[in-house]
Amino acid sequence: MTKTWADVHCFFRGLTAKLEDDCRDKWLIRQFTQYLEWQGMSDFTGFSEETFSLFVEQKKRPEQETIGSGANGGAWREGLEWFGFH
Numbered sequence: 908m909t910k911t912w913a914d915v916h917c918f919f920r921g922l923t924a925k926l927e928d929d930c931r932d933k934w935l936i937r938q939f940t941q942y943l944e945w946q947g948m949s950d951f952t953g954f955s956e957e958t959f960s961l962f963v964e965q966k967k968r969p970e971q972e973t974i975g976s977g978a979n980g981g982a983w984r985e986g987l988e989w990f991g992f993h
């Protein structure tokens with residue numbers, strides 16, 4: 908039986924639910940599954956908070972405007988909330 912990288916990803920992602928949070932194995936498995944996701948070797952797993960990290964920056968200088976200021980200021984926040992990020 909031939910296994911795909913998506914199958915491997917699914918298997919290891921399922922293992923993380925069975926391991927304790929402070930387990931080193933769980934950390935390593937998460938790193939591996941994240942690598943597979945970033946390389947496009949897994950099925951779509953949804954959006955994570957990291958996906959939107961570029962849009963959530965603090966102002967570097969007072970005169971700079973960040974995404975989220977101005978007329979459409981709340982639009983990106985509403986999008987984050989819609990995906991379950993608060």
